[in-house]
Amino acid sequence: MSFYQKLSQNGRPALGALVACGIAAIACVAFRSAGARPMILLGFLLLGFLLLVTGVALLSGSVAGAIAACVIATMFSVLLLPPIGSVAVADPSQRAAIAWFLMGGVSISLLFGKTLK
Secondary structure, three states: OOHHHHHHHHOHHHHHHHHHHHHHHHHHHHHHHOOOOOHHHHHHHHHHHHHHHHHHHHHHOHHHHHHHHHHHHHHHHHHHOOOOOOOOOOOHHHHHHHHHHHHHHHHHHHHHOOOOO
16 A cells, blocks of 8 residues: 555545645745735634635544644744744734634534544
């Protein structure tokens, strides 16, 4: 059995979460290099990430969706929210947005994600 066959059988949830986190990291870096970060655009970026988590849950399962939501929320707070480079978030409203994203991402993953056998 080749490596690809093993990965497609056993590693599908991990592969789905990895791809989603890679797309989110590229989006965060691109958004950060764009300069100005109004809060409304950060909100739309979080909604896009929520759609990404939903896609991962539908394609790769609920566990992959939940993992992707946690990793994307961490990347979002480290790469885009002040203080940059730290998991801590200074603004309470931004902390609430991250918490709502986590709750929504994990809930959507559990509701719509398929259970892999």
